[in-house]
Amino acid sequence: MKKLRFAFAGFRHDHITSLYRRISSRQDCEIVAAAEADENTRNKLAASGKAVITHFSIPEMLDTVDCDVVAVGDCYGLRGRTVIDALKRGKHVISDKPLCTSLEELAEIRKLASEKNLSVGCMYTLRDSAAVAGVKELVDAGKLGEIMQVQFTAQHPLMRNSRPGWYFEDGMHGGTINDIGCHAFDIIPYLTGSPIRKVVAARCWQALEKDSNFADAGQFMLELANGCGVMGDVSYSALNVAGYSHPAYWRFNLWGTKGMVEFHHTSEKLSCFFNGTTGESQLAVPAVSGEGYLEGFLREIAGEKAVVSTESVLEAAYWSLSVQAIADAE
Secondary structure, three states: OOOEEEEEEOOOOOHHHHHHHHHHHOOOEEEEEEEOOOHHHHHHHHHHOOOOOOEOOHHHHHHHOOOOEEEEOOOHHHHHHHHHHHHHOOOEEEEOOOOOOOHHHHHHHHHHHHHHOOOEEEOOHHHHOHHHHHHHHHHHOOOOOOEEEEEEEOOOEOOHHHOOHHHHOOOOOOOHHHHHHHHHHHHHHHHHOOOEEEEEEEEEEOOOOOOOOOOOEEEEEEEEOOOOEEEEEOOOOEOOOOOOOOOOOOEEEEEEOOEEEEEEOOOOEEEEEEOOOOOOEEEEOOOOOOOOHHHHHHHHHOOOOOOOOHHHHHHHHHHHHHHHHHHHHO
16 A cells, blocks of 8 residues: 655644644554754754654755645744645645635635645544534434524633744734634534525634734624524633633534534533423434544545545635634724
């Protein structure tokens, strides 16, 4: 079996190391190179053992390494250019989220992927949630009826002292909605079976982070194609002491014509209420999740039908960037 060869481009956000670890453990893939230009990041990687750096220049690696896939984990504001450069060289691309920070970059990515018949993946990790798989089964079985309302919260702790400094540099972060909300723009159309039709409202502002230009708060309202309303909060407003272990971290409520469900992305039980029954029903989530972001990407490259496809990745990125642009214009 010929292994799929991965080259990693940038490690300025630690998310990419989880993909590095997953690729390292697979029998059908291999890592042939890894580039990081930032010396401090290279030193941290060497100390932690999370990745082995082979190149100090991403362009040099792209020009000299024979690979099938480029995995991108650089600063948000630099990702779009690297994705485009890799596609131009005929490489499939999978990126940490967000994929890029401008609609212009996304348009070029879409054009190149289509022209060259290349796959584009993104680390939309909610696809790997067993709870999400359980809710998808409920919706597809018609147990909740047609989904007409979605509310979710995804407040993150900022933990500024441990965030990379480039988060707060002009042009590098690209916006809180694009950063966090991209997961929701991917998972909500998937769960409801209804694509996004329009943005009703969006706002980003400085709620807690007062000593920089970083807009730490983001909220939006959407309308799906079936008329379903969506309200979401993707702010960096969680207390640092709470970390990611607080009840508002990726908490979803879906309301349908026959019932409703509440869950967290790590839930082992789904809290449900159904028409014709009394009280709460708690349903166990499936033993395994549905098709994850990596599995879909690899299936598509192999020519198999994938739920998580280039089209779904690019559509989520389009709405993420569009909502961010509307919020920035307010």
